[in-house]
Amino acid sequence: MKQSVEDRHTLKNPSMKPRALVPGDTIALVTPASPLSGSKLGPTIELLEDEGYKVVVAPHALESDGYLAGSDQHRAADLQNAFDDPGVDAILCNRGGYGSARLLPYLDFDRMAASRKLFAGFSDITTLHLALNRRGLPTLHSPMVLSLFYPREPYVYDAFRRALKGDLTMPLEAPKPSTVVGGAAVGESVGGCLCLLTDSIGTPEALDAEGKILFIEDVDEAPHRVDAMFTHLLNADIIQKAAGIVIGEMTRTDEKADKDIGERSWREIVEERLGRLGIPLIVDFPFGHKKVMLPVALGVKVRLDSDAGTVTYLESICD
Numbered sequence: 001m002k003q004s005v006e007d008r009h010t011l012k013n014p015s016m017k018p019r020a021l022v023p024g025d026t027i028a029l030v031t032p033a034s035p036l037s038g039s040k041l042g043p044t045i046e047l048l049e050d051e052g053y054k055v056v057v058a059p060h061a062l063e064s065d066g067y068l069a070g071s072d073q074h075r076a077a078d079l080q081n082a083f084d085d086p087g088v089d090a091i092l093c094n095r096g097g098y099g100s101a102r103l104l105p106y107l108d109f110d111r112m113a114a115s116r117k118l119f120a121g122f123s124d125i126t127t128l129h130l131a132l133n134r135r136g137l138p139t140l141h142s143p144m145v146l147s148l149f150y151p152r153e154p155y156v157y158d159a160f161r162r163a164l165k166g167d168l169t170m171p172l173e174a175p176k177p178s179t180v181v182g183g184a185a186v187g188e189s190v191g192g193c194l195c196l197l198t199d200s201i202g203t204p205e206a207l208d209a210e211g212k213i214l215f216i217e218d219v220d221e222a223p224h225r226v227d228a229m230f231t232h233l234l235n236a237d238i239i240q241k242a243a244g245i246v247i248g249e250m251t252r253t254d255e256k257a258d259k260d261i262g263e264r265s266w267r268e269i270v271e272e273r274l275g276r277l278g279i280p281l282i283v284d285f286p287f288g289h290k291k292v293m294l295p296v297a298l299g300v301k302v303r304l305d306s307d308a309g310t311v312t313y314l315e316s317i318c319d
Contacts, residue, residue: 029044030061030093036061036069067097077106100124104131118139122287127200201232216245216247223253244279246304247283248287299317
């Protein structure tokens with residue numbers, strides 16, 4: 001069975017891989033979802049410039065319209081133009097929040113994927129990862145400008161720097177995940193923020209987890225909502241088709257339990273809803289909204305060994 005999973009889920013077109021960055025390359029900062037204050041840009045720009053990169057801020061990146069970083073058209077134009085501009089080598093999102101799904105009607109994902117540019121972000125950016133991965137472009141689920149504004153462990157910054165060059169080696173200092181269901185599986189990495197994965201169902205960019213290693217995390221969702229989203233993915237016959245499951249953290253979920261309807265921890269919910277599937281499964285992998293947020297490549301072949309608590313890349317994200 002492992003062989004068939006491996007055979008069926010290779011990249012559609014290996015030549016679609018992005019190029020690893022080198023000093024002198026240009027990184028565009030875009031804001032596809034919620035707004036970001038310009039005062040938050042400094043630490044990330046300094047980090048990138050110290051690595052020898054040039055940084056450009058997209059024209060509408062600092063706009064604000066309620067919970068959106070400007071109009072849908074402006075946010076989409078910044079993102080599309082960054083992919084289309086031959087002078088831009090990579091795109092880093094400023095933050096998540098909400099709004100990326102509103103851009104889908106305005107974006108040419110085929111053209112974006114064909115650009116072979118490194119694209120990085122997480123949280124609400126999950127919507128864009130799904131669309132690009134479906135077209136064969138591996139992407140980077142990684143810290144963003146807002147994430148890097150706040151103090152992190154030194155190895156978080158180091159891992160981010162290395163990931164831009166295609167090196168996704170897990171830092172030795174990183175916390176180790178826990179095993180829920182033992183075993184091993186090979187498949188293409190896919191996933192991101194749970195609520196966005198659930199929201200994708202019924203759209204042209206819907207999550208396809210069949211035979212893949214599914215990465216999941218989320219933030220600020222009540223435990224019963226985590227249960228509801230797992231249940232929806234089960235009822236839609238999606239999550240049980242995965243070859244393996246990697247859970248990061250449901251950040252601040254247990255604190256949001258509704259005492260009027262009873263309390264359960266998110267880890268209990270994971271074990272009860274997903275553990276029964278018998279699929280290799282780990283929790284507390286160091287990615288997502290947790291303080292230790294390490295980059296994860298999406299759209300590449302990986303091996304999950306849940307007994308050892310390891311994810312091994314069987315191919316590079318970059319050429």
